Amino acid sequence: xxxxxxxxxxxxxxxxxxxxxxxxxxxxxxxxxxxxxxxxxxxxxxxxxxxxxxxxxxxxxxxxxxxxxxxxxxxxxxxxxxxxxxxxxxxxxxxxxxxxxxxxxxxxxxxxxxxxxxxxxxxxxxxxxxxxxxxxxxxxxxxxxxxxxxxxxxxxxxxxxxxxxxxxxxxxxxxxxxxxxxxxxxxxxxxxxxxxxxxxxxxxxxxxxxx
Amino acid sequence: xxxxxxxxxxxxxxxxxxxxxxxxxxxxxxxxxxxxxxxxxxxxxxxxxxxxxxxxxxxxxxxxxxxxxxxxxxxxxxxxxxxxxxxxxxxxxxxxxxxxxxxxxxxxxxxxxxxxxxxxxxxxxxxxxxxxxxxxxxxxxxxxxxxxxxxxxxxxxxxxxxxxxxxxxxxxxxxxxxxxxxxxxxxxxxxxxxxxxxxxxxxxxxxxxxx
DNA sequence: AAGTTTGTTGACGATGTAGTCAGTAGCGAC
DNA sequence: GTCGCTACTGACTACATCGTCAACAAACTT
Numbered sequence: 001x002x003x004x005x006x007x008x009x010x011x012x013x014x015x016x017x018x019x020x021x022x023x024x025x026x027x028x029x030x031x032x033x034x035x036x037x038x039x040x041x042x043x044x045x046x047x048x049x050x051x052x053x054x055x056x057x058x059x060x061x062x063x064x065x066x067x068x069x070x071x072x073x074x075x076x077x078x079x080x081x082x083x084x085x086x087x088x089x090x091x092x093x094x095x096x097x098x099x100x101x102x103x104x105x106x107x108x109x110x111x112x113x114x115x116x117x118x119x120x121x122x123x124x125x126x127x128x129x130x131x132x133x134x135x136x137x138x139x140x141x142x143x144x145x146x147x148x149x150x151x152x153x154x155x156x157x158x159x160x161x162x163x164x165x166x167x168x169x170x171x172x173x174x175x176x177x178x179x180x181x182x183x184x185x186x187x188x189x190x191x192x193x194x195x196x197x198x199x200x201x202x203x204x205x206x207x208x209x210x211x
Numbered sequence: 212x213x214x215x216x217x218x219x220x221x222x223x224x225x226x227x228x229x230x231x232x233x234x235x236x237x238x239x240x241x242x243x244x245x246x247x248x249x250x251x252x253x254x255x256x257x258x259x260x261x262x263x264x265x266x267x268x269x270x271x272x273x274x275x276x277x278x279x280x281x282x283x284x285x286x287x288x289x290x291x292x293x294x295x296x297x298x299x300x301x302x303x304x305x306x307x308x309x310x311x312x313x314x315x316x317x318x319x320x321x322x323x324x325x326x327x328x329x330x331x332x333x334x335x336x337x338x339x340x341x342x343x344x345x346x347x348x349x350x351x352x353x354x355x356x357x358x359x360x361x362x363x364x365x366x367x368x369x370x371x372x373x374x375x376x377x378x379x380x381x382x383x384x385x386x387x388x389x390x391x392x393x394x395x396x397x398x399x400x401x402x403x404x405x406x407x408x409x410x411x412x413x414x415x416x417x418x419x420x421x422x
Numbered sequence: 423a424a425g426t427t428t429g430t431t432g433a434c435g436a437t438g439t440a441g442t443c444a445g446t447a448g449c450g451a452c
Numbered sequence: 453g454t455c456g457c458t459a460c461t462g463a464c465t466a467c468a469t470c471g472t473c474a475a476c477a478a479a480c481t482t
Contacts, residue, residue: 012479016430037249042471043470051431052432055429058429115336115337116337119333121390124393127246127247130250167387168404168407171404174386174389175386176379177336178333179353180378180382181337182332182333182335182346183349193379200383203414204410206414207414222449222450227460254440265441265442265461265462266460268440269458269460273440
């Protein structure tokens, strides 16, 4: 994680505090990806961040709280890599390619964040009940894709068609990564498959829109 | 879970034992999908199965062991729904459709197994190190797809092309479900998206094979 | 420099959990 | 019936984990 120094947080004390907070976030990201979210103890995080245990509770309510924060951050990072919302209308093909490309650089540059993102996605998908408030970053993520394809859609489309295509794009981007890694493909193979998925998606969506 | 009574397990005693084992498997499946694999205690499982805690350890080594058993079972179930290995050579389109269809009925009829399968897939993908021996069912799953597309491939194809297409198919089948559920689409919407993914995949793979 | 506020600490009580094991119940053989 | 065997039980030990809190430290204020 590498935020800029935040906007003038007053003095040294509060600067130190945000540094501690950041260390906790970094440590949590690492531990979550190593031992799994539920499989890790708060003390694993504070140990790795080299702070006292009590400090954790000054910055976060509990494990779910810090997980939420990390997933929000991950979603932000991924969304920032997409073309700007107000970007000029380009061909549908190019827009799809841009969006997949955003996932690709996210995966290559911040695979730690992406892996947590995928972990969270599955957690929310399979047992939303026990994870209050965790669906928000994913809804934001799909929403971001939706608005970004809106301006490039060949036809106006039905109300929920945009959402459908956005979901499909997300699946085309996230699916190959999860599947590829689950059978221990190399990162390189995963990336190749992702490009394949892009082509596949493109062809498929065109077909959908023709009807 | 609903196995047939197993092949003649001798007398009533051992029949009672496999019934207990089955109750544990059923309970574990339920609990895993409710509280998450790592978030649940052995006693949650035995409690739900209404057996003593010690009984668990008579049938399974530990939590990872029963999880492995369940994932193996899930993979078997999914594979059984695919067309038989020795099935007649049909068109590539139809074969892809058959395979996606297998996922679809698996999802509609045994969503509990499929959700655990997806959970396991993500666990293995994001942190293989801490989960020894858990990748096997997923390798088996991809292998099953591979052999089933082999006979219908338009061209012989390169050695790892089959694997690539198999991964892509798996992604096209699993991705939309995970993404769909993560933004709390209805089961119906998820199924619709899955069909979209099938079309998309078909178009994309054809394009791949043309080159 | 003295006093106040803010951030950090780790020991602590309470609770949870894994895995064991001596004991019990049910079954099958004779 | 009774003996041996297998399946089952749940109290128990040993340890892990949570979240708190009184004490401490650093940074600000006057």
